[in-house]
Amino acid sequence: MTPGIRPLIAGNWKMHGTLRDAAALAEAVRAGAPAGVDLLICPPFVHLHVVAAAMLGQPVAVGGQDCHAAAKGAHTGDVAAVMLRDVGATHVILGHSERRADHGETDAGVRAKAEAAIGAGLTPIICVGETLAQREAGEAEAVVAAQVKGSLPEGFLAAGGVVAYEPVWAIGTGRTPTEADIAAIHAVLRGLTSPATRLLYGGSVKPANAKAILGLPHVDGALVGGASLVAADFLAIAGAAGP
Numbered sequence: 001m002t003p004g005i006r007p008l009i010a011g012n013w014k015m016h017g018t019l020r021d022a023a024a025l026a027e028a029v030r031a032g033a034p035a036g037v038d039l040l041i042c043p044p045f046v047h048l049h050v051v052a053a054a055m056l057g058q059p060v061a062v063g064g065q066d067c068h069a070a071a072k073g074a075h076t077g078d079v080a081a082v083m084l085r086d087v088g089a090t091h092v093i094l095g096h097s098e099r100r101a102d103h104g105e106t107d108a109g110v111r112a113k114a115e116a117a118i119g120a121g122l123t124p125i126i127c128v129g130e131t132l133a134q135r136e137a138g139e140a141e142a143v144v145a146a147q148v149k150g151s152l153p154e155g156f157l158a159a160g161g162v163v164a165y166e167p168v169w170a171i172g173t174g175r176t177p178t179e180a181d182i183a184a185i186h187a188v189l190r191g192l193t194s195p196a197t198r199l200l201y202g203g204s205v206k207p208a209n210a211k212a213i214l215g216l217p218h219v220d221g222a223l224v225g226g227a228s229l230v231a232a233d234f235l236a237i238a239g240a241a242g243p
């Protein structure tokens with residue numbers, strides 16, 4: 001943790017569940033939200049409006065998992081940042097490695113989306129992280145630094161933008177980098193951002209490893225995938241970030 005930075009525990013629900021599941025999960029998270037920690041849940045687009053309406057005025061923020069760089073237009077299947085803001089989202093995850101892989105997203109594209117998000121009043125959470133081949137080649141720090149330099153738009157730090165380090169090989173695999181490796185990358189991220197930027201770690205975060213990971217220097221929270229779909233696990237991770 002970084003002294004003076006309030007931790008953020010974010011749940012990326014990815015493409016899971018029904019509307020009923022989403023409503024129940026959000027309510028369970030709300031009911032158990034611990035003090036002293038910011039909580040964010042990011043449902044699939046089709047569930048976002050209902051979840052955001054239910055969380056209005058509650059201590060659980062709601063975010064999107066992506067947005068388009070344009071404010072409107074002929075972009076079939078896409079969703080604009082202003083639309084997310086309009087239905088109650090306050091944050092948006094951008095440049096997740098699954099989107100970089102599934103949709104060919106580039107650093108420049110992520111930067112354009114982040115500009116749109118900031119313009120719409122959303123807090124962008126930009127994801128960076130190396131592949132296993134890049135880590136084994138000793139390139140992890142250079143890859144992550146290049147992604148940060150390429151993906152963060154001007155005004156990102158002033159707008160309170162968040163950076164999430166998610167090594168691709170740790171996502172959904174149960175594998176995590178060593179604590180020293182996480183700390184090393186986060187030190188690089190701190191050097192490239194600001195003393196106040198929230199830096200999240202993501203990749204197989206679960207109740208059993210949350211305390212150790214969240215205790216590392218410059219780790220100001222977590223971006224949680226699988227474990228965020230189980231309210232008790234997500235809340236246990238949030239509890240590990242608390243005072």
Ligand SMILES: O=C(CO)COP(=O)(O)O
Pocket residue numbers: 012096166170171172173174202203204205223224225226227
């Ligand atoms: O991709 C992630 C969050 O964005 C991490 O996913 P897991 O927690 O399932 O490894």
